[in-house]
Amino acid sequence: MFDKVKDILAEIQSANPGTAEEIEQFRIKYLGSKNILKPLMGEIRNIPNEQKKEYGQLVNQTKQTAEKKLADLQAAQSNAAAASEAQNLDLTASGEPIALGSRHPISITMDRIIDIFSRIGFTVAEDREIEDDWHNFSAMNTPEDHPARDMQDTFYLKDSTSMLLRTHTSSVQARVMTHKKPPIRIIAPGRVYRNETISARAHCQFHQVEGLYVDENVSFADLKQTLLYFAQEMYGPNTKIRLRPSYFPFTEPSAEMDVSCFICDAKGCNVCKYTGWVEVLGCGMVDPKVLENCGIDSQKYTGFAFGMGIERQAMLRYRINDIRLLFENDVRFLKQFTSAL
Ligand code: DAH
Numbered sequence: 459m460f461d462k463v464k465d466i467l468a469e470i471q472s473a474n475p476g477t478a479e480e481i482e483q484f485r486i487k488y489l490g491s492k493n494i495l496k497p498l499m500g501e502i503r504n505i506p507n508e509q510k511k512e513y514g515q516l517v518n519q520t521k522q523t524a525e526k527k528l529a530d531l532q533a534a535q536s537n538a539a540a541a542s543e544a545q546n547l548d549l550t551a552s553g554e555p556i557a558l559g560s561r562h563p564i565s566i567t568m569d570r571i572i573d574i575f576s577r578i579g580f581t582v583a584e585d586r587e588i589e590d591d592w593h594n595f596s597a598m599n600t601p602e603d604h605p606a607r608d609m610q611d612t613f614y615l616k617d618s619t620s621m622l623l624r625t626h627t628s629s630v631q632a633r634v635m636t637h638k639k640p641p642i643r644i645i646a647p648g649r650v651y652r653n654e655t656i657s658a659r660a661h662c663q664f665h666q667v668e669g670l671y672v673d674e675n676v677s678f679a680d681l682k683q684t685l686l687y688f689a690q691e692m693y694g695p696n697t698k699i700r701l702r703p704s705y706f707p708f709t710e711p712s713a714e715m716d717v718s719c720f721i722c723d724a725k726g727c728n729v730c731k732y733t734g735w736v737e738v739l740g741c742g743m744v745d746p747k748v749l750e751n752c753g754i755d756s757q758k759y760t761g762f763a764f765g766m767g768i769e770r771q772a773m774l775r776y777r778i779n780d781i782r783l784l785f786e787n788d789v790r791f792l793k794q795f796t797s798a799l
Contacts, residue, residue, distance in 0.1 A: 459498070459501050459504070459505060459513065460509075460513065460516065462498065463498055463513075463516050463517055463520055464516070466488075466494065466495065466498070466520055467516075467519070467520040467523060470488060470520065470523050470524050470527060471523065471527075473527070475531060478535060481528070481531050481532065481535065484524075484527075484528065484531070485528055488521075488524035488528075489521070489524055489525060489528060495517060495520060495521050495524070498517055499514075499517050501513075502514060502517075558796065560792055560793060560795045560796040561795065562784075562792060562795070563772045563776055563778070563784065563792075563795050564665055564768055564769065564772055564784060566772070566795060567768050567771050567772040567775065568647050568665065568667065568768055570692065571645070571647070571667050571688075571692070571766075571768075571771075572645060572647060572667075574687075574688055574691040574692060575645045575669065575688065576645075577691075578684070578687065579643050580643050580644060580645045580669065580671075581643065581644055581645075582644070582645060582646070582647065583630055583633070583634050583644040583645070583646045584630075584646065584647070584648060585629070585630045585633045585634075585646065585648070586624070586633075587623060587624055587648065587649055587650075587651070588615070588621060588622075588623060588624075589621070589622055589623070589624040589629045590620055590621055590622070591607075591619075591620040591621075591622065592620075592632070593624075593629045593632040593633055594612075594622060594624050594625060594626070594628075594629040594632075595607055596751070597631075597632035597636075597748065597751045597752055598628050598629070598631065598632060598707060598708040598748060598751075599707045599708050599745050599747045599748050599751065600707045600708070601707070604707065606625060611625065611652055611653055611654075612625055612652070612653065613651050613652075613653055613662075623650075623651035624648075624650055624651065625650055625651065625652050626650050626666060626668070626765060627646045627647070627648050627650060627666040627667065627668035627765060628668055628708060628763070628765060630644075630646035630648070630668055630670075631646070631668060631670050631708070631744075631748070631752075631763060632748075632751070632752055634646075634670065635670075635672065635748075635749070635752035635753070635754055636752045636753060639754075640672045640673050640674070640754060640759045640761075641671075641672065641673040642670060642671065642672040642673070642761070643670075643671050643672075643673075644669070644670050645667055645668065645669045645670075646667065646668040646669075646670070647665065647666070647667045647668075647768075648665065648666065649663055649664070649665055650663070650664060650665070650666050651663050652664075656782065657781075658779065658780040658781060658782065659781060660781065661769070661781050661782065661784075661785060663785070664767060664768070664769045664781070665767070665768035665769060666765055666766060666767055666768060667765070667766055667768060668763070668764070668765045669684075669741075669762075669763060669764045669765070670744070670761060670762075670763045671684070671761055671762050671763075672744065672749070672754065672759050672760070672761030673759060673760075673761070674758060674759060674760075675760065676743075676759075676760045676761050676762055677760070678711070678743055678762070680762060681741060681742075681743065681762035681764070682699075682701065684762070685699055685701075685715055685739075685741065685764065686699050689715075689717045689738075692771075693717050693718075693720040694720055696718075697717050697718055697720060698717070698718040698724075699715055699716065699717055699718075700715070700716045700717075700718075700735060701713040701714070701715055701716075701741075702714050702715075702716065704740065704742075706740055706742060707745070708742075708744065708745055708748050708763065709740075709741065709742025709743055709744060709745055709762075709763055710742065710743060710745045710746075711742055711743060712740065712741070712742035713740075713741055713742055714737055714739070714740050714741075715737070715738055715739050715740075715741055715764075716735035716736060716737050716738065717735070717736055717738050718734060718735060718736075719733075719734050719735060719736050720736070720774075720775075721736075721774065721777075722734075729774060729777075736774060738766055738770070738771065739764050739765060739766035740764065740765050740766070741762065741763065741764035741765070742762065742763065742764075743760065743761070743762050743763075744760070744761035744762060744763050746760075749761065769781055769784055772784065776795070
């Protein structure tokens with residue numbers, strides 16, 4: 459019996475099936491459900507006890523040799539098939555066109571703003587959209603009875619009076635100032651939420667970019683110069699800025715910045731309502747109380763901050779007259795920005 463198995467082993471080792479048909483015959487003969495090794499295994503009962511182990515091992519080894527050979531043959535065959543397919547490829551055929559996507563006008567505008575500020579040393583700080591009351595309001599010196607806290611403006615999380623969807627990116631100021639020591643120079647882009655009735659001019663979600671600079675001796679003049687640089691990079695080198703006194707709880711003094719209308723070159727159009735000026739952002743010197751709330755010594759440090767809405771900038775630049783278009787993702791609308799800068 460030993461010799462018979464050994465003959466089969468040798469036969470397997472020297473077999474050289476080439477075609478798919480021959481390989482299949484090989485498989486059926488040595489590994490199929492009625493393969494020739496099966497009855498040989500059955501013969502084990504007629505083998506003397508002291509040789510049973512050796513005999514079993516020999517049959518197993520034969521079977522494994524067949525399995526390995528089959529796997530090798532099949533692999534070689536599929537390689538050959540792939541190679542011949544490759545030979546049939548027409549390398550001169552024109553490729554399938556790849557549909558080019560386009561960036562969303564909000565992303566384009568946001569990236570532009572980030573790029574402008576990163577050139578003067580501002581780094582991007584991103585933080586959570588689900589905030590607590592403290593970072594969104596209290597730390598930012600917004601008193602308990604401030605109307606912005608009203609349930610009508612703020613989306614609170616279900617069954618919560620303290621967790622909310624941030625209403626402005628100013629919350630990131632508090633996040634950064636409680637973790638980092640001055641000098642701090644960041645911009646914080648991101649999505650914000652307010653419980654507004656959706657219309658052509660307002661949405662319950664939109665985007666803002668916040669800016670914050672805290673260090674020793676930061677002055678209002680620094681704020682003005684930084685914003686002038688921004689305005690001229692963003693809207694053109696001849697852009698003028700104008701700061702109007704305003705009020706925000708987190709800055710003192712506070713201002714709103716207008717830029718000379720970049721649509722009509724300040725000659726007067728319906729975008730600037732024939733005033734020659736367009737309002738673009740809120741800003742001011744960080745209120746010392748905000749610094750103290752966040753653990754920064756307001757005797758030693760001062761800072762400025764600003765915040766602007768992105769949708770407004772994108773709508774002005776691209777003359778989009780309905781904010782809802784920015785959230786509907788209608789490709790007919792988005793396609794128009796394929797080459798926009
Ligand atoms: N958080 C303000 C808003 O949502 C915008 C703002 C105004 C941010 C003045 C500031 C600032 O940092 O100094 O309307």
